[in-house]
Amino acid sequence: xxxxxxxxxxxxxxxxPYTSARETFQGKNLIFxxxxxxxxxxxxxxYPDPLQEKLxxxxxxxxxxxxxxxxxxxxxxxxxxxxxxxxxxxxxxxxITINPSYGMYEVLASVNRIKTVKATLxxxxxxxxxxxxxxxDRQTKLAILCSPNNPTGNMLKDxxxxxxxxxxxxIVLVDEAYIEFSGTDGLKRKILEYPNLIITRTLSKAWxxxxxxLGYAICHPEIxxxxxxxxxxxxVNNITQEKAIKALKKPQRMRRTVxxxxxxxxxxxxxxxxxxxVEKIYPSDANFILMKTGYSKNIINFLRERNIIVRDxxxxxxxxxxxxxxxxxxxxxxxxxxxxxxxxxxxT
Numbered sequence: 001x002x003x004x005x006x007x008x009x010x011x012x013x014x015x016x017p018y019t020s021a022r023e024t025f026q027g028k029n030l031i032f033x034x035x036x037x038x039x040x041x042x043x044x045x046x047y048p049d050p051l052q053e054k055l056x057x058x059x060x061x062x063x064x065x066x067x068x069x070x071x072x073x074x075x076x077x078x079x080x081x082x083x084x085x086x087x088x089x090x091x092x093x094x095x096i097t098i099n100p101s102y103g104m105y106e107v108l109a110s111v112n113r114i115k116t117v118k119a120t121l122x123x124x125x126x127x128x129x130x131x132x133x134x135x136x137d138r139q140t141k142l143a144i145l146c147s148p149n150n151p152t153g154n155m156l157k158d159x160x161x162x163x164x165x166x167x168x169x170x171i172v173l174v175d176e177a178y179i180e181f182s183g184t185d186g187l188k189r190k191i192l193e194y195p196n197l198i199i200t201r202t203l204s205k206a207w208x209x210x211x212x213x214l215g216y217a218i219c220h221p222e223i224x225x226x227x228x229x230x231x232x233x234x235x236v237n238n239i240t241q242e243k244a245i246k247a248l249k250k251p252q253r254m255r256r257t258v259x260x261x262x263x264x265x266x267x268x269x270x271x272x273x274x275x276x277x278v279e280k281i282y283p284s285d286a287n288f289i290l291m292k293t294g295y296s297k298n299i300i301n302f303l304r305e306r307n308i309i310v311r312d313x314x315x316x317x318x319x320x321x322x323x324x325x326x327x328x329x330x331x332x333x334x335x336x337x338x339x340x341x342x343x344x345x346x347x348t
Contacts, residue, residue, distance in 0.1 A: 002196045004222050007141055007170050009089045017229040020050050048238040055241045059216060062248045068221040069191055071228065072236050076177060076200045076215035079227070080144070081108045083198060083217075086230050087141045087171050088114045095142035096135055098127055100316035102150045102175065120317060125152040125282070129163040141170040147186075148178040151313045151324045153284035155182050165194045171223075173198045178286035180206030180258050188218050195220040205287060206258050207247055212240045261287050265327045271337045275344045279321075288326045295347060296321045302343050308336055 005013070021034040038045050049055075056067045063070075073079035088095060090113035097105045099118035106116045117140065119132045132143065143164060147156040165172050176199050179186040187199055198219040204210035214236065217227070247254070269289060272278050277299070280292040290313065293299060300312050300323060311324040327333065 002194075004171075004195060004220065004226070007087055008226060009087070011089075012086055012226065012230065015229050018233050020047070020233050022047065023050055044238055046238075047234045048236060048241060050233050052236050052241060055236070055245055058245045058248045062251050063188070063218075065188060065191075065218055068224065069218055071217040071219065071224045073215045073217070073231070074235050074240075075204070075213040076175065076202045077104055077108070078231075078235065079200050079215050079217045080105065080173065080175070081112070082227050082230050083171065083173055084108055084112050084114055084142065086226050088112065089141075090114065093139045093141045094137075095144060096132060096140055097144040098132075098146065098149070100149075100151060100313075100319055101144075101146045105144045121149075121152070123318070125149060125154050125318070127156055127160050127164070129160050129167070132164055133167050136168070143168050143170065143172045144175065145172065146175040146177075148176075148182055148285040150178070150286070151288075151290055151311070151316065151319065151322075152282060153178075153286045153288055153290050154282065155184065155285045158187070161187065162190070162194075165190075165197055168196065171196050171198060173200060175200050177202045178205055180254065181262065181287050182285040184285075191218055191220060195222070198223060203244055203247065207254050208257060209243065209247060212243045214240050214244045258287075261327050264330060264333050265289065268325070268327060268333050268337065272340060275340060276348045277340075277344050288324055290319070291323045291325060292321055293323065294321055295343070296323050298347065299323060299340070299343060303336070303339060306335075306339050308332075308339060 032046060035047055037047065052072045055072055056070045059070050060067045071079065084095065094115040094117055095109055096117040096119055099120050109116045117135050119135055122128060127145065145156060145161060147161065148154060149156065161174060174187055174197065176186045179201060187197065191197060198217055200215060200217050203214045265284065269281050272291060273281055277295050278291055278293050282290040296312065296314050300310060303310055313319045313322045313324045
């Protein structure tokens with residue numbers, strides 16, 4: 001049986017978390033004279049709830065997850081950073097992730113002086129669990145997987161992810177930032193089955209709230225306690241909490257938007273596949289597509305001159321000559337298709 005306390009560094013075990021009076025005293029009509037705030041001003045003159053209780057309650061209601069299994073952060077990136085700091089000892093431990101994948105994993109590891117080991121994906125962008133486990137050593141405390149993966153767009157196979165969860169001796173973090181577009185429920189029902197599993201999600205993608213920076217983790221309550229010790233006291237601001245709660249009360253609006261984006265994605269895929277300059281459109285379970293073309297640099301420049309910005313992913317492993325295209329509105333997608341057809345006429 002996995003015991004999370006066996007892999008927590010001693011410094012984190014001994015850490016006495018900063019505690020504000022707002023976490024200690026509960027009640028109505030309290031006069032706050034504890035936090036050196038300005039008593040005058042608008043309703044934002046007070047610090048936000050450090051425990052994010054109303055936000056977590058709404059997340060629980062919307063997602064069907066116990067509040068004890070939820071942790072909120074300033075975007076998923078903050079949560080991933082906290083996981084690295086909570087379970088990896090700088091200059092000693094390492095983490096393993098997949099290649100290609102989201103570049104911030106390695107950046108956050110480097111900032112925390114943690115070496116990153118990369119496990120290469122197969123040609124169809126799936127993981128090889130045995131290869132991941134073989135590259136781990138006694139100092140590997142964290143594995144980070146992304147599903148649907150960025151920039152490839154595909155879901156990792158559940159059976160492969162679960163094989164890693166069953167055999168990996170440390171924490172397995174699965175980044176599900178794009179899960180709402182996949183048509184699946186992801187791994188959230190596996191939390192109690194795998195106490196070493198952390199799922200990170202965000203309101204930036206399907207929920208259309210990238211500007212408020214709200215990410216959340218679904219994990220075992222013991223891990224929530226550890227992350228809560230390490231986080232900043234007021235890491236999620238009042239405005240973010242309010243906007244998130246309002247949006248989470250209307251999940252049907254998010255689902256309608258997702259259906260529209262998926263329809264538009266299929267339209268874009270079908271149009272691009274007809275072009276000779278497009279070699280391949282990889283399968284996508286996200287709100288973007290990865291397109292392979294022998295004209296990647298030329299297409300990127302051609303579109304940029306017409307005010308359409310796409311992402312060059314050619315520098316990533318197995319992504320030579322690949323462009324990542326985020327699905328836009330109907331009008332934006334039609335412009336993309338029209339300009340791609342123009343490029344085809346001029347260059348092929």
